[in-house]
Amino acid sequence: MDPPLILIIVLTFAFAATRLERAFLGGRTNLLASLQYVLIGVLVGPLGLALLDGERLASLEPLLAVVTGFVGFLVGLSLDLRSLRQRPAGTFTFGLVTGLITATLVGGLAWVALSSFPTPSLADATPAALALAAATLGLGAIITAVESLESGILAARADGPVSRLLPIAAQTLRAVAIIGFGLALASDRASSDAGGLPVLSWDGIAVGAGLGLAFIFHVFVGHERDEKKLFLATIGVVALASGVAHALQFSALFVNLVAGMAVANVSRAAPALLRADVRLRRPLFVVLLLLAGAGWQPPPGILWVIPAGYLVLRALALRVGARAAVAFTAADIDADTPHLGDALLGQGALAAAVAENYAMVSDGGSLASVVVTTLLVGAAVNDLWYAPALRSVLQKAGECGRLPDADAPVPAAPVPAPAPAAQAPPTAP
Structure with a gap:
């Protein structure tokens, strides 16, 4: 089967x-989405029916790079600094502190586990490779699905300080995760550079690539208002940025996030661009999960301890990080709100994007399979229970049901009573 035909089939399936x-669920979130599309990918991949074998998957790697880049571009478009300044004090700091604590705990323990695990399959991994794998797991742990979180809050008809804080925290967490992951990959590039460029130089090149492509976009189509033209221009910029990132072994997520963020803060076409591009978000997530499942390689049996431990450790680290962040920041949240970090469990396809971005630049082997498996399993399993966990947090905060039900019938306005008839004046005798 030719690669163009495979591409058409994959995209048709995604749409x-x-x-x-959309037809069956309406605006509700599909809790099984991550799991079901990954499993479909496994079914059609080399481990299943082999409809997508290794050679065909290799031919689709440029598509995967563009898809991950588009996801990063969408995240960047949402980072308008003008709107960030209008948010309540402490909300950004809450997400930042939660993310730093969680990533440090998960990443640090992941490095200890990977470095000391008693298996020959990880014995050949270099210290730099182990550090990158641990950083990827730590940063992947703080990814939170913003759209799923907002959908859950809307379904619970919740309103209050916690309901307003959580989406902002989730936006901060995913931005910190992508930025940290991109800088980690660029720094790792310095360790394999024969020319001896320092770490900061490679980080600067990665940032400069995103800013340069954003400048090109702004110069040529920055004042455009036609959403179709903006959409086509976005595809071109994202494809170019993803190609540059892939060639230099950078993160396509990070380079495109920098480009999207620059466009959001410079171009007046950013709102129209976001409206045009957001329609592709869900189909791209399907493509991403499908190809991630098709290319998945299970790790050796004993290494499955790491994904299992990651699930427990991430949940505990989010609880610790969120509780510490509430005490540290000026957010208007009760410090005794139980298990606030449970509301941030959902991850969605962005965790799969980080996993696939890591797989594309890593050397493969057992270490790569452990990292990819851990992130994919974490995304699929956490998406199963994040909704009840979120509702539990909102109920304990006393914020559920504060908003009117959008589907409830609007009561009719009361009909005013008729005015009493005027009495005729008495007649003179």
Whole structure:
């Protein structure tokens, strides 16, 4: 089967699946989405029916790079600094502190586990490779699905300090995760550079690539208002940025996030651009999860301890990080709100994007399979229970049901009572 035909089939499936989800679920979130599309990918991949074998998956690697880049560009478009300045004090700091604590705990323990695990399959990994793998797991742990979180809050009809804080925290967490991951990959590039460029130089090149492409976009189509033209221009910029990142072994997520963020803060076309591009978000997530499942390679049996431990450790680290952040920041949140970090469990396809971005630049082997498996399993499993966990947090905060039900019938306005008839004046005798 030719690569163009495979590409058409994959994209057709993604758009059809998205249309069916919208038809049957409406605005509700599909809790099984991450798991079901990864499993479909495994079914059609080399471990299943082999409809997508290794050679065909290799031919689709440029598509995967563009898809991950588009996801990063969408995240960057949402980072308008003008709107960030209008948010309540402490909300950004809450997400930042939660992310730093969680990533440090998970990443540090992941490095200890990977470095000391008694298996020959990890014995050949270099210290730099182990550090990058641990950093990827730590930063992947703080990814939170913003759209799923907002959908859950809306479904609970919740309103209050916690309900307003959580989406902002989730936006901060995913931005910190992508930025940290991108800088980690660029720094790792310095360790393999024969020319001896320092770490900061490679970090600067990665940032400069995103800013340069944003400048090109702004110069040529920055004042455009036609959403179709903006959409086509976005595809070109994202494809170019993803190609540059892939060639230099950078993170396509990070380079495109920098480009998207620059466009959001410089170009007046950013709102129209976001409206045009956001329609592709769900189909791209389907493509990402499908290809991630198809290319998945299970780690050796004993290494499955790491994904299992990651699930427990991430949940505990989010609780610790969120509780510490509430005490540290000026957010208007009760410090005794139990298990606030449970509301941030959902991850969605962005965790799969980080996993695949790591797989594309790593040397493969057992270390790569452990990292990719851990992130994919974490995304699929956490998406199963994040909704009840979120509702539990909102209920304990006393914020559920504060907003009117959008589907409830609006009561009719009371009909005013008729005015009493005027009495005729008495007649003279």
